[in-house]
Amino acid sequence: MKRTIFTLIPVLTLALLAGCTRIETGEVGLRINFDKTTDPTERLPGSFNQTLIGDIVTFKIQDVAVAVDNMTPLASDNSTVKDFDMTVVYNVNPTAVSELWTTKNRTFHGLSEKGGDILLMQNYVAMSARNAAYKVAREYESLKMADNRPAIEQKIRENVIKTLSEEKLADKITVSQIQVRAITPADVIVHSANELVRAQNELKTKEVEVQTAKKEAERIAALNANAGAIGYMNAMANLKIAEGVAAGKVHTIVVPYDFKGIVNAK
Numbered sequence: 023m024k025r026t027i028f029t030l031i032p033v034l035t036l037a038l039l040a041g042c043t044r045i046e047t048g049e050v051g052l053r054i055n056f057d058k059t060t061d062p063t064e065r066l067p068g069s070f071n072q073t074l075i076g077d078i079v080t081f082k083i084q085d086v087a088v089a090v091d092n093m094t095p096l097a098s099d100n101s102t103v104k105d106f107d108m109t110v111v112y113n114v115n116p117t118a119v120s121e122l123w124t125t126k127n128r129t130f131h132g133l134s135e136k137g138g139d140i141l142l143m144q145n146y147v148a149m150s151a152r153n154a155a156y157k158v159a160r161e162y163e164s165l166k167m168a169d170n171r172p173a174i175e176q177k178i179r180e181n182v183i184k185t186l187s188e189e190k191l192a193d194k195i196t197v198s199q200i201q202v203r204a205i206t207p208a209d210v211i212v213h214s215a216n217e218l219v220r221a222q223n224e225l226k227t228k229e230v231e232v233q234t235a236k237k238e239a240e241r242i243a244a245l246n247a248n249a250g251a252i253g254y255m256n257a258m259a260n261l262k263i264a265e266g267v268a269a270g271k272v273h274t275i276v277v278p279y280d281f282k283g284i285v286n287a288k
Contacts, residue, residue, distance in 0.1 A: 043078040043080070044069070045065050045066060045067050045069050045078075045080060046067060046080070047067045047084075048067065048082060048083065048084035048085070049067060049080045049081060049082055049083065049139075050064045050065065050066065050067070050080070050081050050083050050114075050116045050119045051064070051065035051066075051069070051078045051079065051080045051081070052064060052065065052078070052079050052081070052119060052120055052123060053065065053077070053078055054077045054078070054079055060120065060123065060124055061120075062120045062124075063120070064116055064117065064119050064120055065078065066116065079123075079140065080139065080140070081114070081119055081123070081139070081140050081141075081142050082134065082139040082140070082141055083113060083114035083115075083116060083119065083142065084113055085111055085113060085198070086111070086112055086113065086114070086141050086142075086144060086147075087109055087110070087111050088109065088110040088111075088112070088132075088141075088144055088147055088148045088151065089107070089108075089109050090107070090108050090109070090110060090148050090151050090152050090155065091107040091108075092105065092107070093105070093106040093107070093108075093152060093155055093156070094106065095155060095156045095159035095160070096156070096159065096160060097159060097160070097162060097163055097164035097167065097207075098160060098161060098162055098163050099163045099164055099211075101164045101207065101208050101210070101211050102208055103159060103164055103167070103205065103206065103207060103208065104206040104207060104208050104209065105204055105205075105206040106155060106159065106202070106204065106205055106206075107202070107203045107204040108151065108155060108175075108178070108200060108201060108202045108203055109199075109200075109201045109203060110147055110148065110151045110182070110197060110199070110200055110201075111197070111198050111199040111200075111201075112143075112147050112195055112196060112197045112198060113195070113196045113198060114142050114143065114194065114195055114196075115193060115194045115195070115196070118193070118194035118195075119142065121194070122142050122143060122194060123140075123142065126143070126146070129145060130143050130144075130145055130146040131143060131144060131145065131146075132144030132145050132148075143191075143195055147182070147195065147197070150182045150185045150186070151178060151182050151197075151200070153181075153185070154177075154178045154179075154181035154182050154185070155178050157181060158174055158177040158178050158181060159174070161177075162174065164207040164208065164211050165207055165211060167205045167207075168205050171202050171205070174202055175200040175201065175202050176200075178200045178202075179197055179199075179200045182197050182200070183197055
């Protein structure tokens with residue numbers, strides 16, 4: 023009889039362990055009783071909870087990432103941005119899990135990509151961030167958004183936090199990061215910008231050509247205005263040559279400029 027009891031102990035232990043759910047790090051669990059009611063006490067990470075009677079639902083609460091893609095906000099220059107994508111990272115207060123799950127509309131929540139985790143308030147946070155992005159984008163010109171990415175991220179985060187405060191959710195949901203991943207202006211805006219750059223480059227080229235022509239004209243005018251000085255310099259040069267020949271310092275033959283060769287030479 024004792025052997026039978028000792029044999030049953032490991033079996034019962036395995037059965038109990040098999041009927042338990044362990045809450046992992048970054049998660050919080052809630053017990054769903056056999057009558058479908060929800061126990062208001064959160065099950066914290068590391069705890070083992072029996073599931074032989076009832077069930078345990080787990081929620082990921084740390085660093086939940088929400089992708090908000092394919093937005094087309096209106097810029098301050100009244101152009102529509104072709105594509106605006108961002109990621110929102112938020113955390114849920116562990117002590118608020120039961121309240122959020124039982125009192126908020128289920129459409130506010132989402133599921134992980136593999137469907138294994140319930141992401142509390144994911145859809146709500148995504149909607150709030152989307153509204154904030156459309157509002158903040160209206161403050162910037164389409165082509166200047168990329169250069170102001172850090173400021174845009176900060177303003178979107180501030181707007182989301184403001185929305186959470188107004189809905190009395192600021193102590194339950196913390197938005198830790200907004201990352202704008204892509205900002206693509208409309209094609210017509212990009213084309214216009216390229217045309218403007220081309221026109222500016224052409225204008226600069228023409229300005230250089232005008233300045234070059236102006237300098238050349240000034241040079242020619244200066245030469246014409248000093249024609250007498252040029253003659254004087256030529257005469258002085260010839261004088262120096264004559265002085266050099268007379269002094270025996272120049273060993274050469276001086277030929278007149280109208281010399282036509284030696285004729286009738288015998």
